[in-house]
Amino acid sequence: MSGPTYYKGWYHLFYQYNPDSAVWGNITWGHAVSRDLVHWLYLPLAVVPDRWYDANGVWTGSATTLPDGRLVMIYTGATMESVQVQNLAFPADPDDPLLVHWVKSEYNPVIVPPSGIGLKDFRDPTTAWYVPTDSAWRVAIGSKNDSQHHAGVVLVYRTTDFVSYELLPGVLHSVTGTGMWECVDFYPVSTESAVGLDTSAASGPGVKHVLKASMDDNKHDYYAIGTYAAASNSWVPADPEKDVGIGLRYDYGKYYASKTFYDPVKERRVLWGWIGETDSERTDLRKGWASLQTVPRTVLFDQKTGRNLLQWPVEEVESLRLSSQEFSNISITAGSVVPLDIGKATQVRSLNSVDPRSCLLVLFVT
Numbered sequence: 001m002s003g004p005t006y007y008k009g010w011y012h013l014f015y016q017y018n019p020d021s022a023v024w025g026n027i028t029w030g031h032a033v034s035r036d037l038v039h040w041l042y043l044p045l046a047v048v049p050d051r052w053y054d055a056n057g058v059w060t061g062s063a064t065t066l067p068d069g070r071l072v073m074i075y076t077g078a079t080m081e082s083v084q085v086q087n088l089a090f091p092a093d094p095d096d097p098l099l100v101h102w103v104k105s106e107y108n109p110v111i112v113p114p115s116g117i118g119l120k121d122f123r124d125p126t127t128a129w130y131v132p133t134d135s136a137w138r139v140a141i142g143s144k145n146d147s148q149h150h151a152g153v154v155l156v157y158r159t160t161d162f163v164s165y166e167l168l169p170g171v172l173h174s175v176t177g178t179g180m181w182e183c184v185d186f187y188p189v190s191t192e193s194a195v196g197l198d199t200s201a202a203s204g205p206g207v208k209h210v211l212k213a214s215m216d217d218n219k220h221d222y223y224a225i226g227t228y229a230a231a232s233n234s235w236v237p238a239d240p241e242k243d244v245g246i247g248l249r250y251d252y253g254k255y256y257a258s259k260t261f262y263d264p265v266k267e268r269r270v271l272w273g274w275i276g277e278t279d280s281e282r283t284d285l286r287k288g289w290a291s292l293q294t295v296p297r298t299v300l301f302d303q304k305t306g307r308n309l310l311q312w313p314v315e316e317v318e319s320l321r322l323s324s325q326e327f328s329n330i331s332i333t334a335g336s337v338v339p340l341d342i343g344k345a346t347q348v349r350s351l352n353s354v355d356p357r358s359c360l361l362v363l364f365v366t
Helices: 281-287 315-320
Strands: 002-007 010-017 028-034 040-047 058-065 071-078 084-091 102-104 129-131 136-145 151-159 173-175 181-190 207-215 220-229 234-237 256-263 268-275 297-301 309-313
Touching (some): 010 058, 028 058, 040 102, 058 256, 151 181, 207 256, 220 256
Antiparallel strands (some): 002 010, 010 028, 028 040, 058 071, 084 102, 129 136, 136 181, 181 207, 207 220, 268 297
16 A cells, blocks of 8 residues: 555555565555546556665555645665665656656665664655644654564654655654554544644644554554644654554454545545455465455544544445435334345445443344
């Protein structure tokens, strides 16, 4: 899952792909575009592992849209020695809304692992956000610190031109015992409305920041909501008992390496995830493909609880519904069974009002 973004009328999704086989290896960026997040068109490969700094794979990256509309992509490359470095790519033709061709920066790699960080533990840069107090951008990268009780950490870099970077003192956040943090995501949410916020929205009243990480140790995506202070390069969870890696998860099924992006057209934050499935390698080879992307979801702060996020499939998914049958105003008494004739191959959407303290509602579909 890499670089989801909206550009000149098209939604873009880049993804880790092996063009030679349905098994891990030769990691390249596939590319697909859509007008509505539902119907997708496959395009030629976007970024391929053809330089020394990404010869062992073009790994996860993120897109950043600059104020003038230009798009920059920062991604992790694995060198011939499997050292993880951060690289820069640009659209070859900014006037092309499909972004078919990409070029790599002559300055690559633009960030290398700092002292004290494992050469193979430094990956997956976030979408950059702008901090007006010092007129510079910030980019977060996941890592771990085994000398600090196997802690997962997030490092933050400062840049004004996306070529030169300064590692900020300390870490944005760290949680002991959680191991390597992959595919870190960091974004603001409004606590007062359902409107999504641009990634560079400033912290302050009515705004919290979500920090999410994919745990390499257990392959789950955890998040927490907290307060970000750019001046001190720090993020503090609202509830330490629900910190990253030990509290809330995006999903409790097969769901990993997720990433969000801000949709400026519909003013929403859209969440994507990767489903690894449970098929064997042999089955994947027979199918000719492995894994899939989730249905995109709109994500926002839960104003009712004040403690978690809400997720819902993007509204465009409803365009796939060709016909519907509605059963409304149905009252169910305790211990009763209410049969409904819904036909075959029907998707059920159930909206219920119950008292969770005294009621258990079970829906059977046969």
